[in-house]
Amino acid sequence: MNANDFKSDLKPVWCPGCGDFAVLNSVYRALAAAGCAPHETVLVSGIGCSSRLPGYVETYGFNSLHGRALPIAIGAKVASPRMTVVAVGGDGDGLAIGGNHFMHAARRNVDIAYIMMDNEIYGLTKGQAGPTTPTGDKTKSTTYGNPDPAIDPCALAISLGASWVARGFSGDVKGTTELMTRAIRHHGFAFLNILSPCVTWRGEEQHKELRAKTRAIPADHDVTSREAALRFTGEHDVLTTGVLYEVARPTLLDELAQIERRARGSAPPPTRDQILQLFQMR
């Protein structure tokens, strides 16, 4: 498989210059690089500009409800563990309306990659402040400035128990592709936050500003240290890209397999009569 095999014939509805085009490009390359078969790959999204992405990729796709990509992805992965399941969406989708699911997907270490295209704004509804919009920013819904502090999605993921956390910038297709490939291959919940500029609602300058701030994570960073990883979160003047955190721990599927062994041991599945014995009073 090469990247082109993952391209669908649907044309993106995104604005010219949107960072999501580059992310989409990385998705094609990363799926190919990770060795995924299109028919054994499931892309799940919620609602938002970036959530349109599954339609542009030739795999099984599910453009679902606002905030609900993760529960659907979990159900699909548990029901069909052989599939590569990737959840995608925006910052509002994953951190506001879907925030509770983010917390529990990370804690459970579900075996999926979750790619967040973070543009610091609600784009599809035309320019309201989102959970990653900086304090003070004037948007359509924050006429006198955003009163709320921004969330750093990576800090959140690390503290919630995600076993792989990275930050990328859509302008760096090569770097993002590498991170995405690792996220897909990771055993457990891999969270990749990609800063993806919104030229329409954050202005043409956002792209340049982000590029100027970007710097690679130091080569000697200890990815197994939560403390060290958190030092690269909540940044203002710089934007550190790369893998912040990576540990190995049992995934939800590992745990469910354990439960199956505990429940059944080496016995064959119970028959109907064996189950009904529970209700026999003699």
Added chain:
Amino acid sequence: MENAITFSIVGSGGDGAVVAGDLIAMACAARGLHVMKTEAYGPQIRGGESSSTVRISSAPLVAPAESNDALVVFRFADFARFRSEMALSPDCVVFHEPNDPPPAELAALRCIAVPFGELAREKNMVAIGILGAMFDIPGDEIRAAIKKRFRKKGETVIEANLKAFGVGQAFQPASLGRRLESLRYTGTPHLLMSGNEAAAFGALHAGCTFFAGYPITPSSEILHFLSDWLPRIGGACVQTEDELAAIGAVVGASFAGAKAMTATSGPGLSLMAEMLGLSSIAEIPSVIVDVQRGGPSTGIPTKSEQSDLFHALYASHGDTPRVVLACCDVEDAFHTTVDAFNIAEEYQLPVIVLSDQLIGQRRETVDAASLVHDVVQRRIALPVDEYKRYAYTEDGVSPMTIPGIEHGMYQTNGLEHDELGRPSSMYVVHEQMNDKRHRKLDAIADRYRLFRRFGAEHPELGILCWGSSAGTVREAVERMNGMGASVAAFVPRILAPLPASELQAFVDQCERILVVELSHAAQFHRYLRSEIDLPRGRTAVLARSGGKTLTVSEVMAAAVEKVMA
């Protein structure tokens, strides 16, 4: 039901009132008697009031108890909380602690003081010793039930309970009187199960391999049962962070090919509304069991009501085809759940099973042989050339693939979409797709004419009811017909799409109609008015709040007062 007996045990949490009822129910089921056991609780987690009511008969039972022949009260302060929900027969015997005298209103009854607490620490065992002797329930069977129930607690506990039971048996108040020679022990043991267990077993029978749920009273036993059994058959049970995620995971698992279900109560179903719409437009099978309780909002978590009907029928914005089934009793919870899977899988839409606390949490005798039901498997398409996931078809059902099938890839969508699944906001696509999705309901209405009709062949009075009211109405109909009346009842087991032609034919053949339901707002009556024609001026309604079980005499009184008058 002349040869039936009923008793209640009331106490505080920790008194073991519910366990006591369980043990007698188990003993009777083992001896081939028919049993219906209901429980009621106050809102407290521990230490609150609880009651257990057991109805026993040698003939099959269709309705919960009408009134009590015996009552054990460990504390009258607890009894007061259930007073408005509990009827006592005129010859009811009341057992109580000597230092806790009965209230004046019970003075007319035979009240017998028993020092339960003094006789043994396990005072509930003393109580069933007395009741067992009074009603001639075989002691060896109760002892076997005690051993079975306390198996995991060890020999010491079993011995202590058996001893206390013996003390109760030996405690024979003078001239207790009533022994029920009419109870015939057939010797063929019945299963004893709750409606929630029957629904969960139905899911396993139907081939469910994925369950996701969030704990909520009174449905949690379904989660508990499947948490225990699904892993043993190679399935998975996931407790999610909320009901939004539970139904989301069900939709995801079903998309990936699993037969999947969630169970909840009204507050959870409220949260699931958005996913009903997704399951409907994306045409992904899903099964949702709603064990109703008193509403709205948090309402009365521990007591039954039939007021989620509108929500089940209409929840979710937009034109959202879904199927709503309703079970009538414990055994029916099994059949209805299997039907729900069959319909969901074949027609690719959400199916809601409406149960309620009265069915879900009551234990009832069931015959193992009746727990069989044909199972429909999902038809999985194996496309070779261009695949149209949402192809327009005559019955509206389009070929469905699952991830892993090489030429079956598609994108599914909560957005309106064309035959290929591509998003579309064009009117013509929307109209055609709405039409296709709704055509499935026509096919279902044609195939699944699920209803019960009982009573007179040419009735003067026709009663319409649904769900857990059916049993009580059935007994009322039989009793009224036994008194020379001409009454019949029609109980739809599929509420959407309604078996409208059969229902209309039934209504047209009756002189008068009585609608019976436990919804203060008369949701069922209003729904019927929107779907069929009820005779103007000749239709009466018995609609009241839940929280108290519908009784046979209530239905009969309504028939006389509102209809016959």
